[in-house]
Amino acid sequence: MINMNISKIEPTEEKLLHFTKLPTHIAITMDGNGRWAENHQVTRMEGHQAGSKAFLKVIERMVQYKIKIISMFAFSTENWSRPEDEVNNLMQLSREFITDNLNLIHKYNIKVNHLGNLNKLPNDLQSKINESIEMTKNNTGTIINIAFDYGGKQDIVNAVKKIVAEGMPIENINEESISNKLATANMPDPDLIIRPGGELRISNFLIWQAAYAEYYFTSTLWPDFNAQEVDYALTEFSKRERRFGKTKD
Numbered sequence: 001m002i003n004m005n006i007s008k009i010e011p012t013e014e015k016l017l018h019f020t021k022l023p024t025h026i027a028i029t030m031d032g033n034g035r036w037a038e039n040h041q042v043t044r045m046e047g048h049q050a051g052s053k054a055f056l057k058v059i060e061r062m063v064q065y066k067i068k069i070i071s072m073f074a075f076s077t078e079n080w081s082r083p084e085d086e087v088n089n090l091m092q093l094s095r096e097f098i099t100d101n102l103n104l105i106h107k108y109n110i111k112v113n114h115l116g117n118l119n120k121l122p123n124d125l126q127s128k129i130n131e132s133i134e135m136t137k138n139n140t141g142t143i144i145n146i147a148f149d150y151g152g153k154q155d156i157v158n159a160v161k162k163i164v165a166e167g168m169p170i171e172n173i174n175e176e177s178i179s180n181k182l183a184t185a186n187m188p189d190p191d192l193i194i195r196p197g198g199e200l201r202i203s204n205f206l207i208w209q210a211a212y213a214e215y216y217f218t219s220t221l222w223p224d225f226n227a228q229e230v231d232y233a234l235t236e237f238s239k240r241e242r243r244f245g246k247t248k249d
């Protein structure tokens with residue numbers, strides 16, 4: 001964990017002033033469930049279950065801070081190569097998560113969105129995800145992008161395919177036209193990417209969109225990531241000076 005000497009910040013409007021700026025879009029790679037399970041001598045499935053509890057707590061904190069967009073990396077295109085049991089368990093956990101929490105998510109005025117391939121998921125999980133999107137489509141609060149069977153390279157390949165299929169004239173192809181064909185079309189790029197679990201890599205998450213994101217890495221394992229860890233990340237973000245390739249003013 002990055003060692004910062006800050007006191008616990010309560011999510012009140014007044015204390016929000018502790019952050020000089022907040023990100024509009026935060027992306028999180030939820031990593032470390034397996035190692036957490038090992039440390040606690042429980043099954044990997046129990047590690048993922050603990051990870052799904054952290055997922056809810058972190059969302060709640062960010063909703064309190066009125067973060068506009070949160071992108072959560074729940075299952076990558078590469079995760080299909082995990083043992084079949086683990087893949088099935090992750091599908092089951094996702095079903096349970098939606099069943100148990102959809103009403104609460106709706107009550108929080110969250111709008112659910114999906115990034116990635118829906119069609120490779122089990123039919124009933126596809127239906128549950130679609131139900132979440134439909135139920136929350138008119139909500140006006142935080143947008144949560146659930147990246148489930150998502151890969152950044154594949155996102156770019158799909159964008160190129162759409163551009164070619166549309167026959168877009170070559171002179172119209174630019175950064176904006178490509179961005180508009182990605183899974184995150186019409187959304188601002190992430191300002192902050194959080195990666196718990198101690199690994200210092202991006203693992204194919206929103207790779208195009210991450211071009212100018214600020215990165216926050218911590219060795220805290222995802223199931224231990226909580227409201228206070230969100231505060232650490234936001235405090236760190238508010239100290240960063242973003243220049244987007246320009247010189248300092």
Ligand code: FPP
Pocket residue numbers: 030031032033034035036048049051052055073074075076079090093094097146197222
């Ligand atoms: C990476 O940890 C985590 C995953 C591949 C799954 C993430 C899923 C959740 C947190 C469950 C919540 C999601 C939903 C949609 C309910 P790892 O297994 O790679 O950990 P390790 O690197 O320590 O082995």
